[in-house]
Amino acid sequence: xxxxxxxxxxxxxxxxxxxxxxxxxxxxxxxxxxxxxxxxxxxxxxxxxxxxxxxxxxxxxxxxxxxxxxxxxxxxxxxxxxxxxxxxxxxxxxxxxxxxxxxxxxxxxxxxxxxxxxxxxxxxxxxxxxxxxxxxxxxxxxxxxxxxxxxxxxxxxxxxxxxxxxxxxxxxxxxxxxxxxxxxxxxxxxxxxxx
Amino acid sequence: xxxxxxxxxxxxxxxxxxxxxxxxxxxxxxxxxxxxxxxxxxxxxxxxxxxxxxxxxxxxxxxxxxxxxxxxxxxxxxxxxxxxxxxxxxxxxxxxxxxxxxxxxxxxxxxxxxxxxxxxxxxxxxxxxxxxxxxxxxxxxxxxxxxxxxxxxxxxxxxxxxxxxxxxxxxxxxxxxxxxxxxxxxxxxxxxxxx
Numbered sequence: 529x530x531x532x533x534x535x536x537x538x539x540x541x542x543x544x545x546x547x548x549x550x551x552x553x554x555x556x557x558x559x560x561x562x563x564x565x566x567x568x569x570x571x572x573x574x575x576x577x578x579x580x581x582x583x584x585x586x587x588x589x590x591x592x593x594x595x596x597x598x599x600x601x602x603x604x605x606x607x608x609x610x611x612x613x614x615x616x617x618x619x620x621x622x623x624x625x626x627x628x629x630x631x632x633x634x635x636x637x638x639x640x641x642x643x644x645x646x647x648x649x650x651x652x653x654x655x656x657x658x659x660x661x662x663x664x665x666x667x668x669x670x671x672x673x674x675x676x677x678x679x680x681x682x683x684x685x686x687x688x689x690x691x692x693x694x695x696x697x698x699x700x701x702x703x704x705x706x707x708x709x710x711x712x713x714x715x716x717x718x719x720x721x722x723x
Numbered sequence: 724x725x726x727x728x729x730x731x732x733x734x735x736x737x738x739x740x741x742x743x744x745x746x747x748x749x750x751x752x753x754x755x756x757x758x759x760x761x762x763x764x765x766x767x768x769x770x771x772x773x774x775x776x777x778x779x780x781x782x783x784x785x786x787x788x789x790x791x792x793x794x795x796x797x798x799x800x801x802x803x804x805x806x807x808x809x810x811x812x813x814x815x816x817x818x819x820x821x822x823x824x825x826x827x828x829x830x831x832x833x834x835x836x837x838x839x840x841x842x843x844x845x846x847x848x849x850x851x852x853x854x855x856x857x858x859x860x861x862x863x864x865x866x867x868x869x870x871x872x873x874x875x876x877x878x879x880x881x882x883x884x885x886x887x888x889x890x891x892x893x894x895x896x897x898x899x900x901x902x903x904x905x906x907x908x909x910x911x912x913x914x915x916x917x918x
Contacts, residue, residue, distance in 0.1 A: 570765065573782070652855070659861075660861025661913065662859050663856075
C-alpha cells in the first residue's frame, strides 16, 4: 500500500518514515507526487487540522494520506498559542517574532504575580484511507517555558522549551535525543499501535 | 466506558445504540447530559464535519464522543448537495424546499440531454476518545433520484431516493428495511469492526 505525507517538510518525512515506514510500500512527499496545494487549516484543534489535511490529500491523490498538526500549549495562557503556534505573531510565520510574543505575554502576566510556566508540545497524527475510514492519535511532551533562549538547534519554540525528560531545552538537544521523547514520535508510536 | 452521541436526534440515538450499544456502559444523548451547544459544522466533507462534532463534544464532556455526518451526493450535480444536504435550499432547514430545489436543478440539466440520475446517501460516523485518539468510518447506499415523490415515511430526500437494494424509495420503506441497508448502519458496522 502506497501512502503520502501531507507535507513537504523533510524532517517530518524522515521521522514519519522511520516510525511508520514498514507499514507501507512507500511514503511519498507531496512534491514527489507533483501535488502543489495549500490546504486551509481552519480547524479549532490539532485533531481537526490533522484530519482536514489528511482527508483533503487522500481525496486529491487517491492514496492513504498521513498528516500531522502540532504546536505549543502554555498553561498560563490557557493553552495558547495552540493551533496558532506557527502564526502566533501573524503571517508570514516567523520563529523569532513568535518567541518574542510568547515572552512578552508571560512578562505581562508576571508583573502582578508569579506565573505557572508549565507547557506542552502536542502533536496529532492522522491517517485517512481511500475507503473512507481513518484514525488519529495524539502525543505530547511536557516542559517549562524559560525566560531566556538556550541552544541553537531545532526550530520554532525549541530555545524556550525546557524539556523535563531531557533536562535541557529542545534547542540544546540533538535531533536523536529530541526524537526519543518528542510529541510527534509519541503520536506516531500510538498511531502505529492502532494500525 | 461511558459515551455520548453528539446529537439529540432520537432516531440516530436508537440506531447507534442498537449497533454500538454493547461496546459501552451507556451512550448518552446531549440532552441527558444537560449539554446545550451549537457546533459550527464548517468542514468541507462528511469526514471533517463528523470529526469536528465528535472532537468538540469529547472535549466539552470528557467522555468518549460519537458523531455522525451524512447527506446525499448526486452524480449529475458533481456530488451536490453533499455536506449542504440539510440546508441545500438555505436555512432554516426545510425538507420540502430541499427536495424541490433538487428536482429544479435536475430539470435544468435535463432540458438539453438525458442525465445521470445516480446518487448515494453517505454517512461518516466518528468516535473521539478523551485520551486524544479517534477513528471514523464511512458507509453509503446507492440509488436513483426519481422525478416524482413516492412514499410518506422517512425524512429529508427519502421520497426521491429510489434505493437499488430495496427496489423502492426510502420513504416507501419501513424503518426496519431502511436500517438494514442504510448508509449510517454500514458506517456503524464498519466502525464497530474497528473498535
